[in-house]
Structures are given as structure tokens and as C-alpha cells.
Amino acid sequence: MDAAAIAAPGGAPAKHEILNVKGLSAGYGPMRVIHALDFIVYSGERVGLVGLNGHGKSTLFYAIAGLTGWQRGSIRLNGVEVGRTRSQGPGRFTHLVVRQGLALIPQGDEIFHGLTVGEHLDSGAFTPRAWRERKQRKERVLAIFPPLVKLMDTPVGRLSGGERRMVSIGRGLMAEASLFLVDEPSLGLAPKAGKSVMAALMSVELGSSAMVIAEQNVALLEGKVDRIIGMHVGKLKGEASAALAFQTRREL
Numbered sequence: 466m467d468a469a470a471i472a473a474p475g476g477a478p479a480k481h482e483i484l485n486v487k488g489l490s491a492g493y494g495p496m497r498v499i500h501a502l503d504f505i506v507y508s509g510e511r512v513g514l515v516g517l518n519g520h521g522k523s524t525l526f527y528a529i530a531g532l533t534g535w536q537r538g539s540i541r542l543n544g545v546e547v548g549r550t551r552s553q554g555p556g557r558f559t560h561l562v563v564r565q566g567l568a569l570i571p572q573g574d575e576i577f578h579g580l581t582v583g584e585h586l587d588s589g590a591f592t593p594r595a596w597r598e599r600k601q602r603k604e605r606v607l608a609i610f611p612p613l614v615k616l617m618d619t620p621v622g623r624l625s626g627g628e629r630r631m632v633s634i635g636r637g638l639m640a641e642a643s644l645f646l647v648d649e650p651s652l653g654l655a656p657k658a659g660k661s662v663m664a665a666l667m668s669v670e671l672g673s674s675a676m677v678i679a680e681q682n683v684a685l686l687e688g689k690v691d692r693i694i695g696m697h698v699g700k701l702k703g704e705a706s707a708a709l710a711f712q713t714r715r716e717l
């Protein structure tokens with residue numbers, strides 16, 4: 466692995482770049498959504514990505530996963546180039562990005578109503594190693610989402626919205642990944658369920674992996690993640706705060 470490492474003080478393990486995005490532009494058809502964007506995420510970090518509806522948070526995640534209509538610029542995942550210029554083929558290289566360590570937990574709940582909670586979690590352990598370790602991985606997911614313990618044999622169609630969200634996030638966490646991109650985990654949930662899903666994400670032990678959480682509501686992230694980046698009209702605006710969210714609203 467040739468990912469750049471940063472010496473940590475006091476003998477703590479050095480943190481290294483999990484993701485290094487340089488000059489990334491991406492969009493759909495003639496539309497450019499992401500504009501020459503740079504973004505670095507280090508191992509062990511939980512990063513919040515805030516911005517209003519339609520400013521390109523999901524598109525950034527899709528571009529990293531190779532799922533946008535076109536893209537150009539560099540995306541290095543664990544030191545390996547997974548980006549470059551691509552057009553007319555969303556998804557054609559996504560399996561390579563996933564093999565390199567990406568887990569994308571998309572907006573909404575991509576679930577099959579007839580499958581049980583346990584079957585969904587198993588489906589997230591799709592690499593041979595994750596499959597071998599699926600029992601321990603499931604235990605870790607159930608420690609993060611305890612309400613799922615007694616629902617393992619229940620078809621997800623019978624679950625509440627909050628429980629379904631736990632299943633879709635839990636399935637993503639079953640993957641053998643070093644970068645977890647979580648897109649608006651609280652979207653569509655009642656405030657209490659949204660907060661508890663967010664608290665669960667904060668309790669995930671990242672080890673040397675990293676997590677980026679896209680969210681419209683900066684209050685759900687402030688003081689809980691390692692840093693917050695603002696996204697505005699397809700560009701990142703540096704460290705963000707409630708003040709930035711307010712300013713972004715006024716600019717619209």
C-alpha cells in the first residue's frame with residue numbers, strides 16, 4: 466500500500482490516507498454536479514458532509530463508487546487509483562472500487578421485503594473473508610443496533626421505518642471495507658429514530674477504517690464527528706458549522 470502516512474504524536478499508530486480525491490468533476494449527461502473537488506479522508510476518521518438538498522453530496526458518493534454518468538479527476542482509495550476519466554458507463558468499474566475497500570450505504574432503504582433481517586445482514590458479507598467471518602460481523606452489527614437482535618428471523622417488510630434503516634445500514638457495515646460512505650442515514654425518519662440511528666453510527670468502532678456521513682441537518686453531526694465539511698453547489702467549503710449551514714440557506 467502506498468497511501469501517504471502521517472506520523473502521529475506520542476507513539477500512536479500513524480494515520481494514513483484512506484481516500485484522496487483530487488480535481489474531481491462529475492455529473493449526469495450534460496449536467497456537471499461536482500466541480501474540481503479535492504477531499505482527503507484519513508484512517509480512523511468520522512467525517513460529516515453537510516449541505517442542502519441537491520448540492521451534490523450523493524453525487525460525490527456515487528462518483529467515488531464509479532456510479533455517475535461521467536467523471537474526471539483522481540480518486541485514490543487506499544493508495545490505488547480508482548477514478549480517472551470515465552463516461553457512458555456508470556457501474557462498469559464499481560466492483561473494482563468495492564474490492565479496493567468501499568462500502569456505500571445509499572440513501573433510503575434498499576431492502577427486499579420478503580427477506581429476513583438475518584438474511585439481509587448476511588448479504589452484506591459478500592467477500593469470501595467477510596462471509597467466513599459473518600457470525601462475528603453480525604454480532605458487531607447487533608451490538609450497534611440491539612433492537613435487531615430479536616428480529617433476526619422477521620421479514621423486513623414487517624419492520625418500522627427506523628428498524629428498516631438499521632437493517633440497511635447494518636448490511637453495509639457487514640462489508641469488509643475501509644471506507645464507509647453513509648448517505649443521509651436519518652432521512653425520512655422521525656426525529657427520535659433519526660437521532661438513535663446517528664448515535665449508533667457514532668458508536669461504530671472504525672479501527673483503521675473511516676466513515677463519511679452525508680447529512681442535511683448539521684445539528685445531528687456537530688460535536689459528534691471528527692470534522693464537518695460543507696458542500697455547496699458541487700464544491701466543498703472547508704470546515705463547516707451551524708453558521709455555514711445558515712449562510713448556505715441564505716445563499717439559496
Ligand SMILES: Nc1ncnc2c1ncn2[C@@H]1O[C@H](COP(=O)(O)OP(=O)(O)OP(=O)(O)O)[C@@H](O)[C@H]1O
Pocket residue numbers: 493496498516517518519520521522523524525572649
Ligand atoms: N441520476 C441522476 N440523473 C440526473 N441528475 C441527477 C441524478 N442524481 C442526482 N441528480 C441531480 O444532481 C444534483 C445533485 O443531486 P444530489 O442527489 O447529488 O444532491 P444531494 O446533496 O445529495 O441532495 P439529496 O439530499 O437530494 O440527495 C441535483 O440537481 C439532482 O437533481
